[in-house]
Amino acid sequence: MSAPAPITVTEYTDPGCVWSWASEPRLRLLRLRYGHLLAWRQVQGMQIADLHATRPGFDPEADAPEFLRKWTAVAEQTGAPITRRLRWMHRSTAPAGRAAIAARSQGPEAAARVLRRLREAVFLRGEPADSPARVRAALAGTPGLDLDRLLADLDSAPVRALQRDEAAEARRVHPATPQAADTGRPTPHPGHPVATGTGHRYGFPTLVLASGPHTIVLPGHRTTEEYEHALDRLRPGITALARPLPDPDDLLAETGTLTQPEVELLAGGRPPAGAIRVPTAAGDVWHPPVPAPVSTGPPEHLRPGATEHDIDPDDFRRALAGHPAGVVVVTAETGDGPAGLTATSFTSVSLSPPLVAFYIADTSSTWARLRHAGHFAVNLLAEDQHALAARFARSGTDRFAAPTAWRAGPHGTPLLEDAAAHLLCRVHETRVVGDHWLVVGRVHGASVHRTDTPLLYHQGAFGGFHPHG
Numbered sequence: 001m002s003a004p005a006p007i008t009v010t011e012y013t014d015p016g017c018v019w020s021w022a023s024e025p026r027l028r029l030l031r032l033r034y035g036h037l038l039a040w041r042q043v044q045g046m047q048i049a050d051l052h053a054t055r056p057g058f059d060p061e062a063d064a065p066e067f068l069r070k071w072t073a074v075a076e077q078t079g080a081p082i083t084r085r086l087r088w089m090h091r092s093t094a095p096a097g098r099a100a101i102a103a104r105s106q107g108p109e110a111a112a113r114v115l116r117r118l119r120e121a122v123f124l125r126g127e128p129a130d131s132p133a134r135v136r137a138a139l140a141g142t143p144g145l146d147l148d149r150l151l152a153d154l155d156s157a158p159v160r161a162l163q164r165d166e167a168a169e170a171r172r173v174h175p176a177t178p179q180a181a182d183t184g185r186p187t188p189h190p191g192h193p194v195a196t197g198t199g200h201r202y203g204f205p206t207l208v209l210a211s212g213p214h215t216i217v218l219p220g221h222r223t224t225e226e227y228e229h230a231l232d233r234l235r236p237g238i239t240a241l242a243r244p245l246p247d248p249d250d251l252l253a254e255t256g257t258l259t260q261p262e263v264e265l266l267a268g269g270r271p272p273a274g275a276i277r278v279p280t281a282a283g284d285v286w287h288p289p290v291p292a293p294v295s296t297g298p299p300e301h302l303r304p305g306a307t308e309h310d311i312d313p314d315d316f317r318r319a320l321a322g323h324p325a326g327v328v329v330v331t332a333e334t335g336d337g338p339a340g341l342t343a344t345s346f347t348s349v350s351l352s353p354p355l356v357a358f359y360i361a362d363t364s365s366t367w368a369r370l371r372h373a374g375h376f377a378v379n380l381l382a383e384d385q386h387a388l389a390a391r392f393a394r395s396g397t398d399r400f401a402a403p404t405a406w407r408a409g410p411h412g413t414p415l416l417e418d419a420a421a422h423l424l425c426r427v428h429e430t431r432v433v434g435d436h437w438l439v440v441g442r443v444h445g446a447s448v449h450r451t452d453t454p455l456l457y458h459q460g461a462f463g464g465f466h467p468h469g
């Protein structure tokens, strides 16, 4: 006897749709449990073609708080994690939609990760990918993705044609949709078709399930039971064939992050072992521990212990002591309390994306704790803060105890009071270089509090900067 044909599921969605983001844990549950019995297809339905055209006077930055308020209301109703700060509202969701479409040619895993990253860029980081440059920034480092290839495909004729077709398909609303939206079951988002001026499009997300001659439309934000009930109507007994859910580590590996609703729904409330919990405005997000680095240290003959090219360590130190450097304190919430150290190895790296870096000794006990953090702050010190700098360089003391004055900032990251400036960073990359770790951070917030003389370190002493004239 041949196996029954799979139920086809067409998911109408958009990377920038907040209800799609809020429904994702439930849809993911369906894919995990019944994926082997379903032929699941996503249609990128183009939620926002161009806000400049439809909203006179649209200003991406100035209007962002108004959109964020609506998203926050969705978060309150669904538990979906939402950023506290939307840096700009996306003028259009077309670039992100095209990126999601372009990613499909690199395989289903890469495509799923890309869509996830695009959603995280909007809803977790508040940096929607509404231009090719922002798509690049949002997708940098996505495992299994050839980003250059995706960016080259983004504006190709076939991808643009697919986007047009999918937007049009999302506007051919199944006639049963309005009644399906009015099931009378409680939901904060029934998924009524949305008027477009010339017709209607599906409210995202909408699932259209089909098996043979039978079709069921499930618009809006629906419960797992409603989805399973629909599957069972199309194929009685299907719920007995559900696959067990993967363990939490595999769930985390699949998407790169896990949200609080995912941990609850998919992992029975048990987060993956060793994962880093990052609190957000509406629940926690778990990140994997910082991955073990692939050493990219110098060639063998230049490594410590080699003789031919080595300089006397004292000569090396003496020469470096002549190089003055600004002093910062790097701080992070580690999941096991705050950690931080004084550093002069801080430097800016890139303007777009905004990256900074510092080096930390592999032997440092501070690094043993700091390495578990997904975020850190750089506290730039002023000349009068030399005692603070000395305290954060001292081993065996509680550097955060009084008289250190600090408060918890975003993600719980400690921010030192009276610092000249704060940079808020997300760990972008770490790697071993010689006997230090290079830690590159992506800056997502900066505030300047003082512009008086900075603290410098030169010839083993702290001092200030005194300009000529």
Ligand SMILES: Cc1cc2nc3c(=O)[nH]c(=O)nc-3n(C[C@H](O)[C@H](O)[C@H](O)COP(=O)(O)O)c2cc1C
Pocket (backbone or CB within 6 Å): 327, 341, 342, 343, 344, 345, 346, 358, 359, 360, 361, 363, 364, 365, 366, 367, 389, 390, 392, 393, 394, 395, 396, 457
């Ligand atoms: C001015 C100054 C600059 C420093 N810069 C760095 C640095 O860039 N990287 C680093 O790993 N340690 C640096 N240190 C050392 C650390 O601040 C601190 O002494 C070290 O973390 C102590 O070791 P522990 O982490 O095991 O407690 C610096 C110390 C001073 C006084």
